[in-house]
Amino acid sequence: MSLSASQSRAGLALIAPASVLALLFLIAPLSSIFVLAFTDYQLGDRSLRFVGLGNFRALAGDSTFWKSLSNTLIYSAVVVPGSMLLGLVSALLIDAGTSLRSFYRTAFFLPVMASLLAMAVVWEFMLHPSFGIVNATMKALGFAPHNWLKDGGIALYVLAIIGIWQSFGFNMVLFMAGLSAIPRDLYDAAEMDGTPNAWARFKLITWPLLAPVTIFVAVTSVIRSFQVFDTVHALTQGGPNKATEVLLYTIYAEGFEFFRSGHAAAITIVFIMLVVGVSLLRFVSLKKNGASA
Amino acid sequence: MAGVNIRSVAKTFGETQVLKGVDLDIRDGEFISLVGPSGCGKSTLLRIIAGLEQQSDGNILLDGTVVDRMRPRDRDLAMVFQSYALYPHLTVAENIAVPLLMRRLNTTERSLVGGLLPSGRAKREEIAEEVAKVCDALSISMLKDRKPAALSGGQRQRVALARAMVRKPSAFLMDEPLSNLDAKMRVQARGEIAALHRQLGSTFIYVTHDQAEAMTMSDRIAVMMGGEILQVDTPDQIYQMPQDLRVAEFIGSPKINVLQAAMSENGALSLTSIDTASNPVHAAFRPEAARLAGEVEAPLGGTIHHIENLGADLFVQVTTVNGDLVIVRCDPAGIRPAIGDKVGIRLDETRLHVFGSDNRRIAGAFRLEGGR
Numbered sequence: 001m002s003l004s005a006s007q008s009r010a011g012l013a014l015i016a017p018a019s020v021l022a023l024l025f026l027i028a029p030l031s032s033i034f035v036l037a038f039t040d041y042q043l044g045d046r047s048l049r050f051v052g053l054g055n056f057r058a059l060a061g062d063s064t065f066w067k068s069l070s071n072t073l074i075y076s077a078v079v080v081p082g083s084m085l086l087g088l089v090s091a092l093l094i095d096a097g098t099s100l101r102s103f104y105r106t107a108f109f110l111p112v113m114a115s116l117l118a119m120a121v122v123w124e125f126m127l128h129p130s131f132g133i134v135n136a137t138m139k140a141l142g143f144a145p146h147n148w149l150k151d152g153g154i155a156l157y158v159l160a161i162i163g164i165w166q167s168f169g170f171n172m173v174l175f176m177a178g179l180s181a182i183p184r185d186l187y188d189a190a191e192m193d194g195t196p197n198a199w200a201r202f203k204l205i206t207w208p209l210l211a212p213v214t215i216f217v218a219v220t221s222v223i224r225s226f227q228v229f230d231t232v233h234a235l236t237q238g239g240p241n242k243a244t245e246v247l248l249y250t251i252y253a254e255g256f257e258f259f260r261s262g263h264a265a266a267i268t269i270v271f272i273m274l275v276v277g278v279s280l281l282r283f284v285s286l287k288k289n290g291a292s293a
Numbered sequence: 294m295a296g297v298n299i300r301s302v303a304k305t306f307g308e309t310q311v312l313k314g315v316d317l318d319i320r321d322g323e324f325i326s327l328v329g330p331s332g333c334g335k336s337t338l339l340r341i342i343a344g345l346e347q348q349s350d351g352n353i354l355l356d357g358t359v360v361d362r363m364r365p366r367d368r369d370l371a372m373v374f375q376s377y378a379l380y381p382h383l384t385v386a387e388n389i390a391v392p393l394l395m396r397r398l399n400t401t402e403r404s405l406v407g408g409l410l411p412s413g414r415a416k417r418e419e420i421a422e423e424v425a426k427v428c429d430a431l432s433i434s435m436l437k438d439r440k441p442a443a444l445s446g447g448q449r450q451r452v453a454l455a456r457a458m459v460r461k462p463s464a465f466l467m468d469e470p471l472s473n474l475d476a477k478m479r480v481q482a483r484g485e486i487a488a489l490h491r492q493l494g495s496t497f498i499y500v501t502h503d504q505a506e507a508m509t510m511s512d513r514i515a516v517m518m519g520g521e522i523l524q525v526d527t528p529d530q531i532y533q534m535p536q537d538l539r540v541a542e543f544i545g546s547p548k549i550n551v552l553q554a555a556m557s558e559n560g561a562l563s564l565t566s567i568d569t570a571s572n573p574v575h576a577a578f579r580p581e582a583a584r585l586a587g588e589v590e591a592p593l594g595g596t597i598h599h600i601e602n603l604g605a606d607l608f609v610q611v612t613t614v615n616g617d618l619v620i621v622r623c624d625p626a627g628i629r630p631a632i633g634d635k636v637g638i639r640l641d642e643t644r645l646h647v648f649g650s651d652n653r654r655i656a657g658a659f660r661l662e663g664g665r
Binding site for chain 1: 340343344345364365366370371372374375376378379380381382391392395396400403456460
């Protein structure tokens with residue numbers, strides 16, 4: 001089908017605002033990051049010099065970067081399954097219950113809406129080694145108190161738990177939407193067909209029919225967990241001794257504390273590659289599902 | 294094989310009473326239809342029999358045993374749903390196998406490693422054989438590896454039927470299984486389900502809002518309205534001897550003609566001078582119990598308003614002098630009336646039904662007064 005000249009002019013005029021905005025706020029910054037990653041630019045410098053792959057070579061030998069990358073992956077490996085499982089279980093419980101559904105939904109979704117930075121302050125109080133409620137509870141129950149955020153062995157996991165608390169409500173809402181799309185009749189049919197218990201019904205109907213939602217939740221959870229920054233910045237600043245150094249925090253520190261913009265841009269490229277890689281996984285799995293259905 | 298006894302079953306949802314104490318005895322091997330307009334409680338009653346819904350009061354007996362507290366799994370019934378409720382992610386064969394897998398395999402055998410256990414494998418092979426047999430019986434073998442999304446409505450309906458049949462349950466519950474089919478398929482499926490019933494000899498409880506389905510397939514029909522059963526009888530009796538005006542109006546197409554009438558002490562009915570009536574009643578007659586006649590001598594007269602020609606029958610709609618609409622069946626081979634003709638209507642008095650103001654049938658022979 002060919003368009004008349006006036007139609008194509010109108011089309012161009014209609015996509016122009018969006019294209020200009022995308023160019024200005026998405027493509028331009030992204031390309032400048034790509035350019036910067038190959039220079040020795042420092043924030044405030046008047047000149048820059050291309051160094052080729054120099055920044056990436058430096059990264060390869062930089063223990064902070066590797067620590068940061070592995071911390072991010074560990075954080076992700078805890079938060080993603082944790083927040084997905086908790087989100088699914090709470091969605092199933094709310095879906096099965098009859099009363100107070102909207103209350104639970106709102107309550108569990110609250111951390112998602114709240115400013116994580118403000119919430120981090122609350123967590124800091126709760127985790128305070130001497131007067132925090134967490135240690136008080138531990139003591140009352142007869143366990144040894146911990147210096148939660150200053151102990152290099154557990155600080156990252158404490159942040160991961162805060163991450164789960166913060167993000168499972170979002171997954172819950174997505175799972176609930178997925179659950180509401182499953183026809184009730186199927187559960188009646190399964191009941192007639194003799195499924196012995198709720199677990200069998202879950203395996204027969206809920207889990208397979210939630211698969212597309214689960215894939216979506218997994219991918220968004222991974223990407224969101226890669227983006228952890230607020231809690232690190234507010235609670236640990238990457239410490240103690242880089243135990244909670246994560247990619248986004250390293251980028252921030254390199255770029256805005258040490259002003260090594262080229263270096264920061266190189267880490268950003270690695271970060272973008274990770275996110276794009278995960279998104280591609282989702283794309284591939286969606287295509288596979290689409291082909292088989 | 295099982296008879297089903299329903300003993301004063303009531304159901305309330307909050308304030309609304311959906312079933313008002315229903316009694317019904319369904320004989321072993323019988324094909325019974327629960328028919329009524331939407332919202333009459335027929336589906337709720339079926340779901341209570343199935344165990345998917347708990348009655349507020351009363352008992353359900355299967356084969357003489359009270360099953361009120363029994364889960365659907367333990368009642369040995371199978372159900373075909375209006376939506377068919379096929380598992381969309383499973384193939385046809387897998388769908389049909391589910392009832393057998395769920396009952397014969399234990400948790401370990403059903404799990405992923407279950408396929409490796411010799412006991413699980415033997416059972417699975419046995420199940421696959423039975424599934425194949427049922428598929429053959431319903432001639433859906435060529436669909437076995439398809440997903441429900443790739444099936445037509447009629448094919449889905451057969452798969453749903455196969456899933457119900459495969460376990461050889463003692464009774465089949467069917468919740469409007471044909472309402473999603475087109476008119477042609479529905480007639481064909483009607484015949485197939487009736488044939489299936491004759492072949493299996495099991496009890497069929499069939500819920501429908503379509504009186505034609507109920508009439509054509511059932512041994513007996515239970516007409517439900519407003520949470521009550523109005524009449525349980527054979528299709529012939531329901532059609533020819535409706536015990537309630539609402540039954541008469543619901544069964545039959547086109548609808549039975551209902552006119553206000555005045556009944557005098559001696560049983561004479563007047564269809565015209567109803568204003569002065571001491572005892573107002575409803576007189577009802579089916580289109581085939583009336584015929585067109587000359588204008589003068591008939592007890593009822595009017596103007597032809599519309600003619601529906603169905604080929605085999607002509608249904609002539611006459612607006613009477615009182616403004617009522619009366620439908621008269623005519624033989625298309627005879628003299629064709631024309632729209633606008635002034636005609637009289639003669640009635641076969643032996644096929645005249647009279648209902649009191651409480652909608653109940655008034656028994657007896659009636660004589661129509663001619664005068665106009």
